[in-house]
Amino acid sequence: MICSGRTRLKISRSFKTLVLQKSFNFRVQFFSNCSPKKLRMDNNLNCSIEGNKKGSRGALVVLEGLDRSGKSSQCTRLVNYLEGQRISAELWRFPDRNTDVGKMISAYLTNTSQLDDHTIHLLFSANRWEKRLLMETKLKSGTTLVVDRYSYSGVAFSSAKGLDIEWCKASEVGLLAPDLVAYLDISPEKAAERGGYGGERYEKLEFQKKVAESYKAIHDVSWKFVDAFQPIEDVEKQLQEIVIDCVTECQKGKKPLSLLWSK
Structure with missing residues (x-):
């Protein structure tokens, strides 16, 4: 099957849109899970565990x-x-x-x-x-x-x-x-x-x-x-x-x- 130049251009644009959308969704999910408050809580917990191990x-x-x-x-x-x-x-x-x-x-x-x-x-x-x-x-x-x-x-x-x-x-x-x-x-x-x-x-x-x-x-x-x-x-x-x-x-x-x- 041979695609015209216009068809190939549409496919390329659709593929880029899909990739960008998935990338955006990933970044939203990542930063949601790693909010400053959550990161601080995780760090405090890790420090507490380390402190207990050392003492x-x-x-x-x-x-x-x-x-x-x-x-x-x-x-x-x-x-x-x-x-x-x-x-x-x-x-x-x-x-x-x-x-x-x-x-x-x-x-x-x-x-x-x-x-x-x-x-x-x-x-x-x-x-x-x-x-x-x-x-x-x-x-x-x-x-x-x-x-x-x-x-x-x-x-x-x-x-x-x-x-x-x-x-x-x-x-x-x-x-x-x-x-x-x-x-x-x-x-x-x-x-x-x-x-x-x-x-x-x-x-x-x-x-x-x-x-x-x-x-x-x-x-x-x-x-x-x-x-x-x-x-x-x-x-x-x-x-x-x-x-x-x-x-x-x-x-x-x-x-x-x-x-x-x-x-």
Whole structure:
């Protein structure tokens, strides 16, 4: 089919009109959806979301206490409780015996190696420093860490051997400070009555009495004391109450991370 020049001109004009009309309709729709008021609202919402992401984090919760005070059992129960509340949580233990340093510590604790008191203290400290970066990354990503023993144990046990407390603290300065320290309070005598006592190097009654005194020397008003001689379920419930408040506060961005024993 052959079109005349006049016919081709009409088709061309009709096509241009159609394209212009669609373009006009698109611009009207676009600017209607992106009015200044709507754009401002969207920007404010995005800023709010970003702000929440930056401020919200996981909590660093530490359980301390004498050997056989129930820390390990309560840490496991606590993580299960938090996960049941749809809170991302992980259980950590120090010493971490899976690292190279941790294996040296494990050999010492099970009496298969001998080390100077200063040396073993620094190994315990190094074991915590090995995990510092990962700890910070986990907390900032929103994961709450429930930690079975931390720097306080290192200082309490080493000073119980006669080492200077300030020297013991020095190698720990700069590690992340806990948001909550829960001390499971039990007398050395009652702890010694529990099953499995005496299996490791430090599980000796007279030494545990000295550790208890060392804990008294380093604790502060921020610590929460829980009677560990209560029934397990009562200890568990009390820990849940104090920990959930701490976790909520960290999730709301009200507690920035801080460093241990920093001036």
